Amino acid sequence: MCFCVCRYPLGMSGGQIQDEDITASSQWSESTAARYGRLDFEEGDGAWCPERTVEPDSLKEFLQVDLRSLHFITLVGTQGRHAGGIGNEFAQMYKIKYSRDGSRWISWRNRQGNQVIEGNRNAYDIMLKDLEPPIIARFVRFMPVSDHSMNVCMRVELYGCEWLDGLVSYNAPAGEQMSLEGQPVHFNDSVYDGAVIHSMTEGLGQLTDGMCGLDDFTHSHVYNVWPGYDYVGWTNESFPNGYVEIMFEFDRTRNFTTMKVHCNNMFMQHIKAFRQVVCYFRSEADWEATPLSFSPVVDDVNPSARFITVSLANHMASAMKCHFYFADAWMMFSEITFQSGKCLHTHKRSPPNHVLLILSSNRMVSSPIPSPGDDPTHKIDDSNTRILIGCLVAIIFILVAIIVIILWRQVWQKMLEKASRRMLDDELTASLSLQSETFAYSHNNPSSSSSSSAPSEQESSSTYERIFPLGPDYQEPSRLIRKLPEFSHSSEEAALTSTVVAVTASKAPTATFSQDGVPHYAEADVVNLQGVTGGNTYAVPALTMDLLSGKDVAVEEFPRKLLTFKEKLGEGQFGEVHLCEAEGMQEFMDEDFSFDISDNQPVLVAVKMLRADANKNARNDFLKEIKIMSRLKDPNIIRLLAVCICSDPLCMITEYMENGDLNQFLSRHEPEGQLAYSNLCYMATQIASGMRYLSSLNFVHRDLATRNCLVGKNYTIKIADFGMSRNLYSGDYYRIQGRAVLPIRWMSWESILLGKFTTASDVWAFGVTLWETLTFCNEQPYSQLTDEQVIENTGEFFRDQKRQVYLPQPVLCPDSVYKIMLNCWRRNTKERPSFQDIHRALLESQA
Template identity: 65%
Template sequence: GLIIFRLMITLYHPEGQSCLLNQLQVEICRYPLGMTGGQIQDEDISASSQWSESTAARFGRLDFDNGDGDGAWCPNTMSEPQLSDGLKEYLQVDLRSLHFITLVGTQGRHADGMGKEFAQRYRINYSRDGNSWMGWHDRKGRQVIEGNRNAYDVVLKDLEPPIIARFVRFMPVTDHSMFVCMRVELYGCEWLDGLISYSIPDGQQMVYSGLSVFLNDSVYDGASAERSEMLTKGLGQLTDGTWGLDDFLHSNIYGMWPGYDYVGWSNESFHRGYVETIFQFDHVRNFTTMKVHCSNMFSRGVRMFRKVTCFFQSGSDYEGDPVTFRQADDDVNQAARFVTVPLGDRTASAIKCRFHFNDLWMLISEVAFQSGNYDPTHKVDDSNTRILIGCLVAIIAILLTIIVIILWRQVWQKMLEKASRRMLDDELTARLAVQTQAFSFIHSSLSSEGGSTSNSTYERIFPLCADYQEPSRLIRKLPEFAHTSCKAIAANISEGAPHYAEADIISLQESSDSYSITAVNMNLFSGSDSSMREFPREKLTFKEKLGEGQFGEVHLCEAENMLDFVDEDLSLAGIDESPLLVAVKTLREDANKNARNDFLKEIRIMSRLRDPNIVLLLAVCVDTDPLCMITEYMENGDLNQFLSPPNPQTKSGTEQRQISRYGKLISMAVQITSGMKYLSSLNFVHRDLATRNCLVGKNYTIKIADFGMSRNLYRGDYYRIQGRAVLPIRWMSWESILLGKFTTASDVWAFGVTLWEILTLCKEQPYCHLSDEQVIENTGEFFRDQGKQVYLPKPPRCPDAVYSDLMLSCWRRNAKQRPSFQEIQTQLLESSP
């Protein structure tokens, strides 16, 4: 066999991008793909049927015995003699990605020495997408592969030609009715080129000196249109890893007809003077070069193409500016060769190339592309080494200058923050009189260093003024707000509606030494706006721990006679059992005073929330330590785990499919918008909306909560800054990350990400291909708004209109142009089937 050099080259660029250029080395592409070694999981091995549980598909691993089962896959019926396409029994392997498969191995059933079943012959079907299936045949059209002669020996068979597939089926073939069993292995390597099909005119027949030369693509596995003589949606000799000899009348493959290695066309059949080919790829890629192996035997009227023009398609249409490459004539050397066509680092998911004739005939035996995964946040820099070094030196100098400036500004910022704190403290002390409240907000901390650290993902923060931008922990800015307007709003804080989250943390402190934390606890519920009652601790029975945070824990408990402590306006519809399962959020006894005050403020906030899609605060335990708040428990856990397959909460695959239906997913999203619409009507800002913070009850009821950050399961969703604050940056708007600005519009942004999670069934983390640092860099692209920002891709279940009109509108740069939750709810209801 010959070799196509498919080298893996990693190029480092100043922007930090790694670009992989992949080509395949066929001779050594014979690695076992994981049936024997266990890399292929049991769930990726399936079958049409099984004789018993001990001969299920998962036991069809070549030369492998885990002690269970009878050591092979066996169908539940006898195999009948049948060589048509109607074979019913098969063993299927899902490789999870495209692979170049060059070799297969089979074996019979051992059953601890008692087995005697094996497949004497078999056929192979394969698919690249799981929908369109092709039957393998060798270069002479034979479909049946000779298998085993006993139950023990391993029989290896080369696939000539190789196949490019993700799914492979082994289908036993017998001469008479008999029971068969199989163990199998696949050999090859991963197909990294990304080419999934090419469409070309079918090759033609040349007559040379009375000899018929057939230049058709004889191993093409796509469709053939007889009238147009076009080959579509398949792969064949141009990707089989074998290129033609200098003399196209001879072949690399023994016993094949003249011209077998090449696909060729006559100039007389194409009045436009060119042959048009279309190459389809798995996704958008950044293309560097195309290599085309051509014959140049001009003494027989065959030459390399004169020029090639390539058009690129990333969306629905081909772009108007193609790449054109002209090939110089070679009237001396008649050797076949690879012609390298530069593609100028263009991005596309499909390429249409027109190869122009340079003589009577044009013959091609192989086409290979060099490309890398397309990253729209970076572009390849082709500068030479000197320019690159100069740029790096300049960047280092600029960074050093920026560091000095940042350090200098931080010193001045701390001085200004201390001064502004003293001014605002005096103003708040004078204005915030104790009226209907049993306690006062005396001190407001403007800096994150001076603020308290909350044990909840809802940070109780009041906006100082309408356009206030909190100094970000990532990009610190000097305060630029006017104290007069901020003071006017701060004076009315005690009379206005509280917020889930605002722009800075306000601490509860005693107005004098005579005020104690206990006094605050006792007075917390004396106001007319709260209906919470003290629940006896002895009536709580611990069941299990649901989560744990920095300052407390969340427990699942049983509460006896809870309904006696719940007021009528907080009654739980349809629930009358006792004891009642509840979620209990506790504060550690060793928590500092600021965390304690924040915990009490969270109780005050949640006690005011009354909505069917917001988790209800049922009662509290604040008379002694540890402080506790008791909320309703949602029996199906959080929405992230509820949707993620495999789903431990569901009872059957049928129920899992029911949950995955588009209408059911949209219904869940509508409930979330309903809850967020209620919060926004009160000017509450959640600041951590995600599926992990949406709980699922009976009948797919969704309620918004805030337990996500307290669970170890979701620690990877939060980015820790300078060892202190943690932020859910993959759900946050650009202005929240860069400017520290949290509003209803930033919650709308987070809802767009949450909707994306729902429609992808929470199979992966948002921006999973980006590191945390790259996510933050991407927010800078949103701020610069130069078209380089990366958006989350359209989920498979998402209609185009919902993605373009709704989801992308939630991620608009201008917060004022994002839709309200009322508008989002209306659009979702209109899209629901």
């Protein structure tokens, strides 16, 4: 199967698509013009609304988006006109038309041939719909449909990525039919969007839909389709010349390096990959006289489907036709992709300048960068050589100018940062207690304090671009009006209670209440801290944060000279974590905290150190982290002991346990050895207790794992957050699109696919942490799966068709405890137990 993550918003909601590229057939008024049809925006009158009512079987009204270049579009989102509650117009159904050139428009159909897409059920929810098959287009039209006369309004978004192949059509003979055990097997291109009579012309279809066929052609990745669906196939009986001709048309003249053809090779059924391919190239009006020939190795041993890479030797062309010769009775293709570069001039064999991206519905695979393949006997004429040298000289001058500008800006920026740091230090030395603030999360900037509406489920921000569902439709939660909870603080721990104060969603945090009475805040009301090591520590409700910071923070300044460096534990984008010994720490601690050592002995501590050149946002987040950590007082949560903030670098000093983290601690012990099952269960119960405390404050940890649990004497456990910063655990984190680093093997399906982090997703991570504990951390969770397969498995959890893979029951794990794990991994977040329930169940299992 081909894989990629090609499901990114293309710019309606983010603003990358400009107003002039959004047009419509008509509009109610200037305030409902096409430019207001952006998903999740309520500017103007709240949406695009056509001038006339939509009538049954009428497709006169449309909202059109110009993407300026060809894109591979896999998902669409729609929304009605809510406009803060004053609008109630939405499209119950709609159709999509698309075009690659702006003149020929194609009606989208799903794999079963249906054109109508289910739309919205109300004016405020977002409805996401997978396009199966995906479309390759520059222009897309949304056309509202109704079974009765009604007013409609729409806001839309397109999701996908740029189409790098540049292929705009392929012409080929129509696929044929095989009789297998008396049953017909169809190899027609069922999603081809061109003309299909005896041959296929001027369209794209299954050879470019990103779905590679399985080894067994009678099975498919797609549900409810016929055998042979994934392949386009032909029999040699229909081709007396012994080959199938396929012609490819491209958007412009390109410099081709390779062509990849995905072929079936079930030789037992007389199906083999082609024995030879001969390609002809057209760069201007005429076809080149000399073709290129390539013969792959015929495989009579391995029946697996495979990609065959054909070298195209840097030919320049805007079109090519290839003759694929039969190696057996049948030949079947499921995907054809091209690697090409932009043309600097019209001479052949100029080197490629980009890498092919194979597109499909799950993930992206980059093909290896080929060698330039220069022919040493090939001569370039002098005129082209002079042009090339002139271009290179100009490029060098431009690069030098850019470097000078960058260096000048860096010097200027450092001068500004030093000035702002000086001002900030003056504020720090005056008092650590900041005035109460309302910190709200902005989807585009985690450090932003601007408020926006959000779903009514507690969420913290995702630092990676949103990846949407891989299968069926997902309905965004409603933005309903809720009640504002108040915060009351007791001597033991914070508790949240609700009052009967009705507010509008735009003026107050929204909250819903779980079965255990803990409110769940919307993502707009969450303070998201960027920890010094680059990972977020806890996601904290803004209301809670505001009230937590209402009192002075009782953390004292600790003399730096009393800290002795032992080793670096880890580092991140904004700072480092060091293991140190602190002398005289007992004098700086509260009365309710005591060390299990004598007064004259140094204390082992972890020191989070912010780099002196960190920007203002990072420094502010560091102070917020200090505030939160100073309020966390639980036996199973790492305690903030003191700070060093009178001078750079800013430091916070926390507990550290002498036995290190739980992952390394368990790895040093063998099952059935010194560490009994009762000890493991006792440690797991402490983790549940610490998480119960955090969830009572409505805090979301987001990175619960054994690497983030520290072990003290007598198997004491305390939850920390150092894991992400440690090179030792870099393999536990997966980098998405070169941006976010995520512990996907511990994350719930909704965190990976939807970017949602809640108490329920922490419960999921606890189930994995419990599994780690009872396996002595001898292997990673899902060690038999690659990172990409782990992400693919979360799609199975979303689809919930009983194909998802669960972590197996550990040898030492009784059925009752494994049932706790399985409950933590329930698909429905509301069906997962609370940490209070988990803690109680683990205590009962030890009785």
